[in-house]
Amino acid sequence: MSVNQAFINTLIKPEVLAMNAYKVADATGFIKLDAMENPYHWPSELTQQWLQSLTDCPLNRYPDPGARALSEKIKHCQKIPEHCQLLLGNGSDEIIQILLMALAPDACVLSPDPGFVMYRQISQSLSLNYCAVDLLSDSFDLDMLAMRKKITEQQPAIIFLAYPNNPTGNLFDTDAIREIIALAPGLVIVDEAYEPFADASFIQALKNHDNLLIMGTVSKLGLAGLRLGYIAGHNKIIEQLNKIRLPYNINTLTQATVLFALENKTIFQDQSAVICTEREQLFASLSQLSELQCFPSRANFILFKTLRHDANQIFQRLKKEKILIKNLSHQNQALTNCLRVTIGKTNENRAFMHALKKAFE
Numbered sequence: 337m338s339v340n341q342a343f344i345n346t347l348i349k350p351e352v353l354a355m356n357a358y359k360v361a362d363a364t365g366f367i368k369l370d371a372m373e374n375p376y377h378w379p380s381e382l383t384q385q386w387l388q389s390l391t392d393c394p395l396n397r398y399p400d401p402g403a404r405a406l407s408e409k410i411k412h413c414q415k416i417p418e419h420c421q422l423l424l425g426n427g428s429d430e431i432i433q434i435l436l437m438a439l440a441p442d443a444c445v446l447s448p449d450p451g452f453v454m455y456r457q458i459s460q461s462l463s464l465n466y467c468a469v470d471l472l473s474d475s476f477d478l479d480m481l482a483m484r485k486k487i488t489e490q491q492p493a494i495i496f497l498a499y500p501n502n503p504t505g506n507l508f509d510t511d512a513i514r515e516i517i518a519l520a521p522g523l524v525i526v527d528e529a530y531e532p533f534a535d536a537s538f539i540q541a542l543k544n545h546d547n548l549l550i551m552g553t554v555s556k557l558g559l560a561g562l563r564l565g566y567i568a569g570h571n572k573i574i575e576q577l578n579k580i581r582l583p584y585n586i587n588t589l590t591q592a593t594v595l596f597a598l599e600n601k602t603i604f605q606d607q608s609a610v611i612c613t614e615r616e617q618l619f620a621s622l623s624q625l626s627e628l629q630c631f632p633s634r635a636n637f638i639l640f641k642t643l644r645h646d647a648n649q650i651f652q653r654l655k656k657e658k659i660l661i662k663n664l665s666h667q668n669q670a671l672t673n674c675l676r677v678t679i680g681k682t683n684e685n686r687a688f689m690h691a692l693k694k695a696f697e
């Protein structure tokens with residue numbers, strides 16, 4: 337038996353054959369502004385305390401399967417209503433996978449477009465019926481006429497709304513989201529990955545809506561390497577999701593480290609505040625360039641569109657200057673000539689602006 341394409345075709349389902357793997361660019365030697373990471377390290381004193389706190393971690397034992405101490409801490413820190421239960425995931429990506437694995441085989445998954453690619457990617461890998469609804473073209477706001485129509489027609493089991501949205505950076509209208517929650521025949525997942533920068537959240541709405549779930553992550557806050565996400569919602573729903581979750585999905589070091597980090601939360605809050613200030617400065621600088629249109633952001637990145645240049649070329653010129661951002665030009669019709677830059681440190685943002693101006697010459 338030789339592993340040729342014909343063999344692969346008989347083995348792998350068509351939906352997977354048609355997919356592209358999620359590509360991550362090699363950033364070695366680059367100023368890395370492509371992945372919404374927090375650019376700041378911890379003060380060395382805190383690092384020492386953290387290492388100390390890990391000394392007694394029982395690595396010979398399996399982790400606490402329910403990550404109880406960490407769940408309680410997150411519940412407290414995020415002011416999650418008392419009646420709600422939490423499920424933790426190896427990044428919120430894993431939670432998206434768990435949610436989708438729980439659905440009936442012919443279920444519809446609905447999400448605005450452009451949106452977070454994993455909703456589509458994982459839906460397709462599980463052969464679910466993924467349904468994208470275009471955002472309004474100028475504002476990237478929800479097109480409520482289209483949303484109402486699709487919800488009625490498709491009866492989605494799950495609707496994903498990223499709040500703020502990635503890659504557009506905006507917060508959808510609150511009333512529109514409330515209407516969607518009320519209209520939805522299934523679950524509505526409000527994905528608050530960028531909550532640390534948004535100054536807005538639907539967490540308190542959990543009190544009034546049983547079909548609402550709020551998803552969060554510590555990745556964008558500054559702990560992307562640990563892989564920890566969470567989802568909060570009605571215990572009857574979390575109970576079902578817990579059946580699919582692998583028993584020890586959050587490793588001991590991640591449990592201990594996130595717990596430690598949340599006990600020292602002010603440092604991350606301070607860093608997020610600095611990132612928001614830098615975002616406003618970078619937005620002001622970008623807005624002065626007539627070569628582009630930039631979109632207001634409530635996240636730690638800014639989306640912009642080149643008006644007179646091919647964005648692919650600008651992206652390549654930035655790369656030559658050792659600056660890595662994200663090229664979204666091919667991802668979606670609505671994102672033609674769009675690039676996304678993550679907010680970095682002051683000097684990194686300056687280097688980016690310098691290289692960008694040069695790229696437009």
Ligand SMILES: *Cc1c(COP(=O)(O)O)cnc(C)c1O
Pocket residue numbers: 372426427428429430452498501502527529552553554555560563564565
């Ligand atoms: C980055 C991102 C995530 C994934 O977060 P992880 O916890 O790192 O898996 C989820 N949702 C949105 C909208 C994101 O941008």
